[in-house]
Amino acid sequence: DTGVSQDPRHKITKRGQNVTFRCDPISEHNRLYWYRQTLGQGPEFLTYFQNEAQLEKSRLLSDRFSAERPKGSFSTLEIQRTEQGDSAMYLCASSLTLGQGYGGELFFGEGSRLTVL
Amino acid sequence: KNQVEQSPQSLIILEGKNCTLQCNYTVSPFSNLRWYKQDTGRGPVSLTIMTFSENTKSNGRYTATLDADTKQSSLHITASQLSDSASYICVVSAETGGFKTIFGAGTRLFVKA
16 A cells, blocks of 8 residues: 555543654655644644655644654654543645645545544 | 635535535635545545646546636536545645645535435
């Protein structure tokens, strides 16, 4: 399978615990994105990497959230001291460098669904 | 402010019928517009992508149109099937040196037998 893969697909945790999600992008894609999606809403941008550099972070990404892409390949998204409001689907996507025209098409993984009790 | 608005919020149709979903955007400067299909609990999958110079693009029973002057797009689904039940998300990217891709909230389509 050469698509974007995310792990785990589902995570149930108690409030206050830390959770970590992993994303493996399409191998030749240099950009990797994290989104959060709640029921009935479109994905909300959290952060993105170009290779190993984290180039932009949304205001949604509080201090409890941290993302890394240490070698420019896979990425992790960690949420510390989870809150019930963190319950959502966390989507990862990858793309080639955004450019004009057709550039930057996003290929999404299946998502990691987080439930905080 | 860069925004993408979709209508209707949800739609119920009978199997075999056609439907049209709408997308209005204010993203500038415009680079491209994509429609994604998202099944419940799955990641979005791209259906069509259009640049400024294109005003229609088809993918099987899905046909997207784009009017760059009025900043409107539509997604027309022909002869709907039960498997078309999903959320359809309009996504607009800005032509900029940085990253700017704006997602609509989606239209939830229910196809009934």
